[in-house]
Amino acid sequence: MRIASTEIYDDFQRKLITGFFRPGSKLKPSSLQGAYGCSANTVRDVLLRLSRVGLVEFEMQRGFRAREASPQRRSDIARFRILLEQTGAALSIENGDLEWEVKLSAAHHKLVHVERQMDRSERSQEEVEVWSDAEREFHETLISRCDSPVLRETYANIYVQFRQQIVFQERNFEGDFYKVIIREHQSIVDAALARNTEACKQAIYDHVKRNL
Amino acid sequence: MRIASTEIYDDFQRKLITGFFRPGSKLKPSSLQGAYGCSANTVRDVLLRLSRVGLVEFEMQRGFRAREASPQRRSDIARFRILLEQTGAALSIENGDLEWEVKLSAAHHKLVHVERQMDRSERSQEEVEVWSDAEREFHETLISRCDSPVLRETYANIYVQFRQQIVFQERNFEGDFYKVIIREHQSIVDAALARNTEACKQAIYDHVKRNL
DNA sequence: AAACAATAAAATTTCAAAATTTTCAAAATT
């Protein structure tokens, strides 16, 4: 059989981020096993790996749970995300060379393209995931020249936890949501490419502050 | 049989932080199993959980390694630790009440006591661990009123990774090392209790900067 | 009715072995 757990891992991650597994709900290897045609232990293995990212909570002898979601936790994560992204962006502005500018500009271009589409048509589950990937790619590129593996690693984890928290925020996709988002991303990329650290920090704050 | 993996987990963590498992070295469940009288799968389980803390590196189909150590990585972690601790301390200074002051002062008192002993006598492996625990307790109390679970959780992980990095820094225990450390901790606690945010940030930086 | 104890059911952890994949060294090919 093919490397089962990679696929199971990806599927679980998706279901956690999209809220298919409700925050706080119990994840029982013995129950989930059947749906994937693998043993309970393989599920356990996958869940242990997901707890590394912070999407799953693990307590010895108590099993696994999808990470709890609450306004407090969302706000906490948002605050932390701002700290990491501001720091990473400031360092990237300092260290980044032409290659960084090119990559950032490319990631932004792609993101805008996706967001314009989102603004026009209805959003299917799949399209939202495409957007989510492009968004992550943009933000990770922004901080990519902070030259701190540990900051980038932490940011990656926080980003997915952030997604997990905001998925049940219903008010997301109303009216001109994407128009606003497009402007916010534009502000960030403009400040970054202009090497204006303070403006970039402010733009990052403005982008995330609705989740505080 | 007793909950094996808790003890194995603690033992592994200790061996990783104290450098018994050399940074970068392969950790093979099949080999380690024998020494603990458990199955390879239990070792795997423990190692997956340790990879959550960042002490162990895991790559699918490639197994486990003690996290790599290098001057670059040490510096990176030190930098990140400063960011987290400065942020956490600043927030604690803002939010902390009398109870926080009491706890911080108590943790500092205990730490000084241990450090004075260390300065007098020779340092056994066990004594260093007692000191290390007291030090962690002090720094975690310092940031304990940042009111950000995610910051505290990240700090806890970074702290142990920091220990893992500096264990092979031989020049540690020479001469008046502990005298210097005592002064540094004093500066931190003084600034914190005086609610002097900027001085506290500076003291944190001065305390960690030798590892940059 | 509330608190406690005993028991049954469910879930988690652990094991030992089978299946799969990677690694490494020797042989074959370019």
Next chain:
DNA sequence: AATTTTGAAAATTTTGAAATTTTATTGTTT
């Protein structure tokens, strides 16, 4: 001589079931 292929050994992943622990249920006592 360098690269590629091959095959055996080693390591990792997965399994299915046994051992252990937690949780839920029922019955008993205060």
